[in-house]
Amino acid sequence: MSKADYTEDELSEMREDAFVNIKEACMRLQERTMCGNEVVIKMLNEVSQFYVTQDEKSKP
Numbered sequence: 001m002s003k004a005d006y007t008e009d010e011l012s013e014m015r016e017d018a019f020v021n022i023k024e025a026c027m028r029l030q031e032r033t034m035c036g037n038e039v040v041i042k043m044l045n046e047v048s049q050f051y052v053t054q055d056e057k058s059k060p
Contacts, residue, residue: 006014026040033039 022044026044029035029043030040
Protein backbone atom coordinates (compact mmCIF):
# COMPACT_ATOMS: atom_id res chain seq x y z
CA MET A 1 0.00 0.00 0.00
CA SER A 2 1.48 3.35 -0.98
CA LYS A 3 1.29 6.57 1.01
CA ALA A 4 -1.49 7.81 -1.27
CA ASP A 5 -3.65 4.85 -0.23
CA TYR A 6 -3.88 5.99 3.43
CA THR A 7 -6.50 8.36 4.71
CA GLU A 8 -5.46 11.26 6.92
CA ASP A 9 -7.07 9.47 9.88
CA GLU A 10 -5.04 6.32 9.17
CA LEU A 11 -1.82 8.35 8.87
CA SER A 12 -2.62 10.18 12.10
CA GLU A 13 -3.18 6.90 13.93
CA MET A 14 0.09 5.47 12.56
CA ARG A 15 2.00 8.56 13.69
CA GLU A 16 0.45 8.38 17.15
CA ASP A 17 1.24 4.66 17.49
CA ALA A 18 4.80 5.22 16.29
CA PHE A 19 5.32 8.08 18.72
CA VAL A 20 4.12 6.02 21.68
CA ASN A 21 6.27 3.01 20.70
CA ILE A 22 9.39 5.10 20.06
CA LYS A 23 8.94 7.05 23.30
CA GLU A 24 8.58 3.81 25.28
CA ALA A 25 11.70 2.37 23.62
CA CYS A 26 13.67 5.50 24.49
CA MET A 27 12.48 5.38 28.09
CA ARG A 28 13.53 1.71 28.37
CA LEU A 29 16.93 2.59 26.91
CA GLN A 30 17.37 5.36 29.47
CA GLU A 31 16.29 3.09 32.33
CA ARG A 32 18.77 0.38 31.27
CA THR A 33 21.72 2.62 30.45
CA MET A 34 21.05 5.69 32.60
CA CYS A 35 21.94 7.80 29.55
CA GLY A 36 20.80 11.38 29.27
CA ASN A 37 18.42 13.00 26.85
CA GLU A 38 21.31 14.14 24.65
CA VAL A 39 22.14 10.50 23.87
CA VAL A 40 18.52 9.76 22.96
CA ILE A 41 18.35 12.87 20.78
CA LYS A 42 21.55 11.90 18.95
CA MET A 43 20.26 8.36 18.43
CA LEU A 44 16.90 9.56 17.10
CA ASN A 45 18.64 11.98 14.73
CA GLU A 46 20.79 9.13 13.41
CA VAL A 47 17.73 6.92 12.90
CA SER A 48 15.96 9.78 11.14
CA GLN A 49 18.99 10.35 8.89
CA PHE A 50 19.02 6.64 8.02
CA TYR A 51 15.46 6.89 6.71
CA VAL A 52 16.18 10.14 4.84
CA THR A 53 19.09 8.41 3.14
CA GLN A 54 16.97 5.36 2.28
CA ASP A 55 14.32 7.63 0.82
CA GLU A 56 16.88 9.49 -1.28
CA LYS A 57 18.30 6.21 -2.59
CA SER A 58 14.86 5.03 -3.71
CA LYS A 59 14.21 8.12 -5.82
CA PRO A 60 15.27 8.05 -9.47
